[in-house]
Amino acid sequence: MAEIQMALDSLDFDATMALAEQVAPYVDILEIGTPCIKYNGLKLVKALKAAHPDKKILVDLKTMDAGEYEATPFFEAGGDITTVLGASDMATMKGVIKAANANNAEAQIDLIGVEDKAAVAKEAAANGAHIIGVHTGLDAQAAGQTPFEDLKTIAGLGLNVKVSVAGGINKDTIQSTVQAGADIVVVGAAIYGAPSPAESAKELRALVDAA
Numbered sequence: 037m038a039e040i041q042m043a044l045d046s047l048d049f050d051a052t053m054a055l056a057e058q059v060a061p062y063v064d065i066l067e068i069g070t071p072c073i074k075y076n077g078l079k080l081v082k083a084l085k086a087a088h089p090d091k092k093i094l095v096d097l098k099t100m101d102a103g104e105y106e107a108t109p110f111f112e113a114g115g116d117i118t119t120v121l122g123a124s125d126m127a128t129m130k131g132v133i134k135a136a137n138a139n140n141a142e143a144q145i146d147l148i149g150v151e152d153k154a155a156v157a158k159e160a161a162a163n164g165a166h167i168i169g170v171h172t173g174l175d176a177q178a179a180g181q182t183p184f185e186d187l188k189t190i191a192g193l194g195l196n197v198k199v200s201v202a203g204g205i206n207k208d209t210i211q212s213t214v215q216a217g218a219d220i221v222v223v224g225a226a227i228y229g230a231p232s233p234a235e236s237a238k239e240l241r242a243l244v245d246a247a
């Protein structure tokens with residue numbers, strides 16, 4: 037069964053907590069988006085985990101250097117997954133993987149901006165990465181890009197890792213995304229931009245469960 041990850045991309049602490057409360061019944065993973073974690077820091081990780089101990093918390097650090105050093109406090113604060121850029125040195129990725137393993141948590145390699153995604157995914161998986169993230173970022177989405185071709189490539193490798201997919205996924209694309217091999221589907225704007233985020237999350241949950 038695929039998991040749904042809700043991307044909390046507001047900068048506002050209270051709005052983030054309130055949105056998490058609305059969507060939590062329908063999602064598996066609460067993601068603190070990169071701008072949000074830069075703005076709010078460890079305090080938000082602790083508050084979100086305290087409010088939702090039954091949910092996984094993904095902290096979208098997009099780490100680029102000093103992997104173990106940067107990720108460790110976020111795992112210790114209650115993060116279950118942190119992200120590290122596939123564009124970083126393999127030593128950085130290995131540092132985050134080490135920190136994750138030390139905290140019974142997971143490291144996600146984010147392939148955003150990586151040229152040879154298959155090569156990085158293979159090497160990261162061989163070095164113990166838990167999740168490979170196929171990701172078309174917000175700026176690339178605005179330029180018309182989608183993550184679906186990359187998903188085919190990465191899912192087709194048959195690596196012994198979970199595959200996460202992010203980049204404008206909505207109710208029209210979520211089922212085909214799961215069917216194409218996504219273990220985790222990330223949704224941001226399609227939920228937080230909906231008239232009722234809770235209703236949108238509920239609808240997406242039903243679609244994923246029926247996929």
Ligand SMILES: O=C(CO)[C@H](O)[C@H](O)COP(=O)(O)O
Pocket residue numbers: 043044045069070096172173174177202203204205222223224225226
């Ligand atoms: O990580 C992100 C941007 O870098 C977003 O959180 C992710 O793309 C999900 O949001 P959306 O569904 O709106 O694309």
